[in-house]
Structure formats: structure tokens, C-alpha cells
Amino acid sequence: MQKIAYLCLSAVLSTSVIGGCSQGKGIEKVQAKEVEKTQSGEVKKVEAQKKVGKYTMPDEKGKHEGTWLQWPHEFTYGKGYQREVEPIWVEMTQALSAGEKVHIVAYDEEEKERILELLTYEGVNMGQIDFFISPTDDVWARDTGPIFVYDQDKNLKILEPGFNGWGKKTPYKKDALLRENLSKQLGVERIDWRKFVLEGGAMELDGNGSALLTRSAVTNKNRNAKLSEKDIETYISELGVTNFIWLDGVPNLEITDFHIDGFAKFYDRSTIITLNKKDLAEWGTPDKDINKLLQAKDAAGNKYKYVYLPLSKNNVTLESGKQLDYKGSYINYYIANGVVLVPNYNDPNDKIANEMIQKLYPDRKVVGIDVRELYKNGGMIHCVTQQQPINLK
Template sequence: MNERIRRKEGACRKLVQIVLCLLVSINLMGNQILTANAKETTYTFPDENQKHEGTWLIWPHAHTYGKAYARSIEPIWIEMVKALAPGEHVHIIAYDQKLKKHIVSKLNEAGVDRNQVDFVIAKSDDVWARDTGPMFVYDAQGQLHIVDFGFDGWGKKTPYRKDDRIPQTVAKATGIPRIDVSKFVLEGGSVDIAADGTVLATKSAVISKNRNPHCSQAKAERYLKKYLGAKKFIWLEGVTDEDITDAHIDGFARFYDAQTILTVPEEDFFDLYENIKASDYDTLQEATNASGERYKIVEVPLTSKNVTGLDYKGSYLNYYLGKEVLLLPVYDDANDQTAVTIMQNLYPDHTIVPINVTALYKNGGMLHCVTQQQPLSQAE
């Protein structure tokens, strides 16, 4: 009998120990969940109107599309560096040391202050730094990070594997922490973000058969909220397969500030793409900001005629706002001066630098497409 009692008591003690272990495990799991939640960080993509530390460029090379391609567009890069360098740093991604030596020679010929220019050696497929280069964001403490979204050649239309690795190389070279979001494909030119966190984008360039095909709008918005600080969304339908980008927003609509959208006149809007929807024009005209206020609309016309050698018009809205200058795409068109005047009125503290982008536009983009700003660090 005593032996039976001892066995029961031993079994009870073991049961109590098991229960206590389970309770401790549950408590620890709860603490881990709380700790993970406490570490959840939302990042913020700074307003492009803010003064920044410098500009990133990917220099044209012959390794993907040949020497003629690189030669035809390189003068645009020299003009950009010459205009930007007096007011800010210019960070150049060069394919290899041989190309770096060539670039230095060209910049010396142009009289560029070499103290304002530095280099990162990284292999690339092409030149579109807005879409393939580093995107800089702040964390909750104001520290600078590089958010590294996936890049797949605008829906696997072009070579892209080297371009997809550029943010990793830049993060390693600069020591700026990198946030890996490679499972979500996003190009910088596909979203425009106002200071109040409102995002302007086309679904065709973010969530369509060519980009994140299995991603819902709600899931895409969660990515944009977490990694870019989005608070409100203005979605246009856009158009797929009429250009390589599937209607990136930065070609025809941009935030001037949190109360103003720059876009093209109605007659030009329907010249942008053959299948663009009237509802997209209406969405822009009726959009409201994060405070619920209707935007002021400022219209900037397309070129008056088709760009030389192309069967479509050119946009002036793909400009790049530097620290002291505004780089404005022009096309040797009658409307070039109209665009210069509009931009000078909008940005009176910036020098407007017109750059003929006809050779670049033939390959799918303009000046905003090939530049990426690096914000000031917290200390600056």
C-alpha cells in the first residue's frame, strides 16, 4: 500500500512539473511575441523636396547594350554631374575600375570638382538608378537605412540580375544598414510619395500580371506602409505593356507638395498611352490628401510634337530636384521654354538646368529615372 502511495505521489510530482514547464513555456512565448512586436519598425521615405546629401547615378557602360548605346547617352551624365556637383555630393556607380578611370577623365575635362564626386564599383545591367539603385529611408530614430526591394527587369522584360544586387553593394560600401524586402518587387519610379505620406501610383506598375502578380492591393499597401511610411493611397489603374515600365507614375504625375499635384492637361493625358482610362484622369482631378483636402492641380504640357525619331510626345514631369538645381528634361521642342518657365515659377530658389534627353528617352526614361537622392543624415 505504501509503495502504491509513493508511486502516485511521484506521478503527481511529475505531472506538476510538466504543467509548470508548460506554463513557463507559454509565458516565454508570450514574452517573445511582445518583444517582437516592440521591435516592429516603420520606415519613412523622405520627401524629395527636402535638401539632401547627394545624388546617386549609375554610369552608362557597354557591357549590356554595346558601345554605341553608352556613347549616345554619356553626355547627359556629364551634364548632370557638372550641374549637381557645385551644390552636393555625386555618388557614381561604375561597372569596373576601367570605367571609373574613363569617368574621371571625362569629369576632369568638364571641370568638375572631384572633391564632390565619389565612386562605388558595382556591376550593373543598365542606368536606371531610380528603379535599381539604393532607396534611402529613416527608421523611427531618424537613422538612415537602405530599403532593398526586389527588382526583376520591370517584369522580366530586360536583364536584371546585376541591377538587383546594386543596393547590397552600396550598403556594404557605405556602411548604411540594408533592409531586405526582396520578396516584394518595387521600382522607385513606380511610386511618388508626398510629405504627408500620401502615395500616388499605378496598379499596372506595382500589382499586375507583370509585377507582384499574386499580391493583393491590401498586401502591397502593407509593404508600402511599413517600409516607406505610406499613410494614404491614390491608385490609378495605369496601362500594361505599352511601355517597359507599365506606366510609371513619375512620367505624368508628381507631388509638388502635400497640397499640389503636377500633371499634364486633359488633352495630353490621353496621348500618354493608347489604352489609358478616363477614370484615371478623373481620379487625379478628384484626389484628396491625407488631411482630406482636394489637391490643387498644376498642368505641365507634353511636347508640342512627337519627339524626334519617336512616335510619341515627351514629358517634362520626369525632372530631378537637386539641392540647388532642377534638372529638366527637354527635347528641342517648342514647349521646352514653357516647361522652363513653369518650373522656375514653382522652384524660384533653384536654378533650372535644361538637359536634352532625346537619346535617353528613346530607351525608356528621362532624368528622374536615372537619379536617386540620398537624404541628409540625422547629424546633418
Template sequence: MKKKILIFMTLIMFLPSVNIFALNNYIMPKEEQTHEGTWLTWPHKYTYGEEYRKEIESIWIDIVKALYTGENIHIIAYNNKERDRIEKLLIKNKVDMKKVDFVISKSDDVWVRDTGPIFIFDKNNKLTIVDFAFDGWGKKTKYKNDDNIPKKVAETKKIPIINVPELVLEGGSVELDGNGTMMATLSSVVSKNRNKNLTVKEVEEYIKKYLGVTNFIWLKGVTDEDITDAHIDGMARFYNENTILTVSKKDFRELYDGIDMNDYKKIQSSKNSKGEPYKIIEIPLTKKNVVGLDYKGSYLNYYIGNEVVLVPVYKDENDKIAIKIISDLYPKKKIIPIVVNNLFQYGGMIHCVTQQQPASI
């Protein structure tokens, strides 16, 4: 994902005392586990102006319309004035507002995957939020409001929250297979731009404890080619505990300037928590550079809802190919393409602006 912008003591704020992995304290379920709802940070005018909001807001409307029949929608609104404006907009678009609620919290931008709450379960299957530090993608921005969003959500929704300020970790930087394996790039998690005072082993201990990971696939990634330092969610995704979705070798070279092709080999040879090799399925990038940009778009940045899969499309020849592959992967879900060109110019797609809240176990 190319996002462009226009330490061991842990403070437990409130934790009541998934027993899936006995050695871990918490577990983050796979994205496609049944959702209670989806979280969105609604675009506004207060950081980048009215034109920015107008340019991308229709995508949020499309997302809500696609998701609300199958799950609840939780919207982070900048203030009460924005809340009222958004509510009127959704009513105008015939959204059932009984399925929508709001948390009022000032935000800097829309990337809730990175800045919003990360939901986990404790050993008693109690829903909890883990709040890792957010530092503007390695201090590339001066964002301050976004780091407060998880706390505000926890306070408003009365969900226990664990504050882990020692570890900088964005939601889009980690990909989990639901059975103990995590895939991520070192460039976006442990590098000169993130957690530089921690070793990889120390970072792994945090992730084991709070996300329930037992097996790590570390790609090298690329620093400073985009603001995220090469988040995994546009490069490779887990379909299930036995299958990885990625791009072809040719397309992999085009993801980032200077990308290490050993990362491609690493994906191809990766093994799951049982020591079994993953099956690899390739989804192409766009055939051409996205209009107005000098790079191609990824279809891997899709989002799985309860009833639908939201697929980013670009008005490109390969849209149909990607939709067909994803349709075959999720035959019981409705595939809904969403044109993301206006959002992609700022570096993100559908997965970047959504965050799932799992239903109770």
C-alpha cells in the first residue's frame, strides 16, 4: 500500500480478568471470522480541506451501503456537526440507520486500519482492544489525533483496552492466517523508521502475547518508498491457513522501486504453523498504471464482510480478472467492486479504510 499524505512493562488501563494458543495471553481472530461490525473513520475537511473530503467521500457511502445489511457499521466522526452531516447523507442514500452508530473523536485522516482499534480476545473470550503506539508511520506525519482513536472507542463502547506504548504497530502492517502465522515486512515493523530500539525477537514477543502469533514470516520490504514502508496488505494476503494470495513474479518487481526479489521467493517457500508449505494463488496488478499515477494498483487490498467482499477496482482491463479470481475464492459471498481511483492517489484502498470488530466467540 502506497500511502501519500496532501517499551516490557505494559500499562493496563482496564482489563478484566480464545484459549486457541495455550502459550499466548490473547488472540486476534482472522479477518473473515463473523463480524459484529465494521469500523470506518469518515473523511472530513479539518486536515486537508473540503475538496479532499468531497473527492473521496462517495467511497465511504459505497462501503456502508455494501456492508450494513450483514453487520453493524461504526463510524468515527470528527465532531457532532460532522456526525449530523454524515447521518443525513446516509439517510439520503437509504441506509438503515438502526445498523449505524457513531463515536465522536477528532481524527487526522481516514486510515482506520492503521490508526483504529485492534480487537482481540482474552483467555476468557472477552472482547478487548489492544492499543499499540501510532507515530505517523515512522514520524512521517505530525498526526496526533489518530493515536487517540482506540482509547475513545474503548471509552465510548465500554470495551476493555490494553495500552502497549512500547510497540509501534499499524493494523495494515500485519497479516494473520487465523492459525498462528503472521506475515509482515520488517521495513514497516522493525526498521530505522519503527521500533528501532527493539530487536526482532523482542517485537515478536509482543506480537505473540497480544495477537496470538506463534509462527512468523518476515519479508524484508522497502523503507521510504511510501509512507507505510511497504505494508503487507497490498503485497500478500492469507486466504486461509493453507493459502497465500500474492502477485506474479513480474508484478512483484513493480510493487516498489528497490524491492528485494528474495521477498517473492520467501512468500513462495513459506510454511504455516504446522510446517506445511502454503499454496500460492496469484492475483495480477492492474494491467496499466492507474490513471494519473506512475504505478499500478493492487487488488489484494480487499475487505471481507459477513455477506460481501469489497474489491478495489481501477477502471482497468484487469479488474474483471481479479473479480473472477476473488469470486471463485469466496463463492458464498457477494463480490462488490468499488472504484478506488480517487482514494488510491492518496495511497490506500478498501482494506486500508476498514477495520473489523469480531462477533463474540
């Protein structure tokens, strides 16, 4: 498949398959079995992480203080763009605010007042909403928003890698300054990684010493020309990572150079959520990467278990009736307090994927959100959200 020209402009903290509805039901049975194994403790336990890093990146499933959203505006792509995608932000805010704060980045004070009026009209609990003013270029909070970690004294800090517009493909200067602006407003210290360019959607962690990445989106010379792979691993090892699962990826297939969070993520320390071989190939994943991903081992040398989610049954069709030439992924979901936000495509497999994900997270409510108008521009739910963990002190 020709993956989106912009796939997941924003797709780090820490899934897709199917050629038809009947196949999806078969996959669902396999999925339930894998979940049962995981929940019953039958899955082989991995050893505790031996090396503790300077910083800890909390799992997305952990307790959130809130979620960050960069609100869509008209100043980069016009009012039409804002009008098309803004309903998605309203739906996300409504769902998220039931269980946590929603931190909205507004372009300026005038935009803040407009958003406030809109959300009030939509019946959102405004006691759960707060605003931060910072000019942005776009909406991709996963890649440009604040990445929160704990230091060894349990202080909350913001990790600040460099951002250069996905390998200098876009002149996004405002987004490159966003973490600095927000850290000043929050009074939270930044960890300076600016010499290392890394987008949030380019890396997944299992919380037990392993990282899943693509070279095309991380070691690529359009981002880190002055850093070797070993240099990059030295940075990431500060998060306690000792086991690097490098896929080669595909440079220039789309703007992100093949972010990992569109097609794979960790469910837990022993399980990877991804696509089956057929769908990985349709996603554009090279054969070598497919084999490496499906044979990956954790930091203790144990093979991972796998759970497979479906792609949409059909190529995505927009509300206008225009058909895109690619299918949609459900792996790019976002886990929040009490809910899991899942990208939907007005497709028969939405129901299948939602039910499969619900079984993965029985203590949370799955909320399917129609992302078609966002997807045509390159992103899904995980791409536009960023979690803030609770303060431990």
C-alpha cells in the first residue's frame, strides 16, 4: 500500500490486519486467546529490568494527570482544514475529560476564547479543561508536545529532543519551540536532548529495557547526520533501555519516514500488538523488518507474544465520497484514564477492532472516533495526543 503521504505527522510513550469481515472474526478469536493467556499469567514472565536509567518514561497505561492536545487552527492551512478536523478534538476532549484533565494548547488568546465557547456549547465539563497559549504550526502533539519523564528522585521533567520538521520536510519553527514555551508556563525543568532529533511517534518502549524503532525515522541523516547509531542509543539508554529492536523502515515513503506507532506497539512487557504478515506488507513494511518484528526478543532474551489487530476492511472513504488509496490502522489508539480512544473509519472492521481492543483493556471504555478527515492529512489518535503522568511528589 502507498501509505499516507503524511502518515502520522505526529505519531512516544508508550496496532492491524484483515481482508474481510469473516477473517476479522477469526482473528478476534485468536486475539481473545492471547489476552486470556496474558491476563491469566500463562505468558512467560520476563526478568525484571536490570539497568535503571537516569529517567523513567511512564507507561501510557499508567495513571495520567492529564492529556495534551494542540488545538487545530486556521493559521497554517486555513479555515477549511480547521473546520474539517475540529470535531475530532471536541470528541476527544469530551471523552478524556471524564477521567483526567485536558491541557489545550491554543494558538493565542483569541483562539482560546473561541475554543472555550465551543466546548462550553458542547457541554464539556470545563472544570477539567485548562489552556496554555503557544503559537503552533500544526496539531501533532505526539511528536512536538511535552514528553514527560521522572528523574531518579521522582521529579517530573520534560524531555526535549530536537524537532526539525520530520527531516526538514516542513518549516515548522513554532512547533520546534513548543516544549520550551510550555515548560516555562508549567515551571517544569527540561532535559536538553536538542542535539538528538526524535519525534514521539518514532519510538515505543516496553518498560522493561526494550525499545522498538525504525532507522528510517531515527538514525536517518535528515535528522541526525552528526550522530552514529551508537550515539543515539546512548541517549535512549538514559531511559533504561538496553535492548534496541531496530527495524530498517522505509525512508521517504511518507513524511515521517515510517514511524513505528502506525503499525506496532507494546501491549505489556511480554506482548507486541501489530499487524499480521500480509497486512504488514500492505502497510509497506519490508520483508526483513516483518521477520525481525515477528521474531523479536525482550531484554531478557524471551520471545514476545503477539496480538494482531485488523486494518480497515476497505480503503478509507471520506465523508465527501472521495476514496483514499490505502486502508486505516487501529494500532494508533491512545490509552487514557478510564477510556481508550480508537481511530475509526466508518468501516465494517471498526466494530471488530473496537471489540478486540476492549478485551485488551477491560477496565476502560473503548471510544471509537471517526478520524477520516484527519487521516487524509496523515494522522490518527495517538499522533495528536500526549500524556502527562501524575506528579509523584
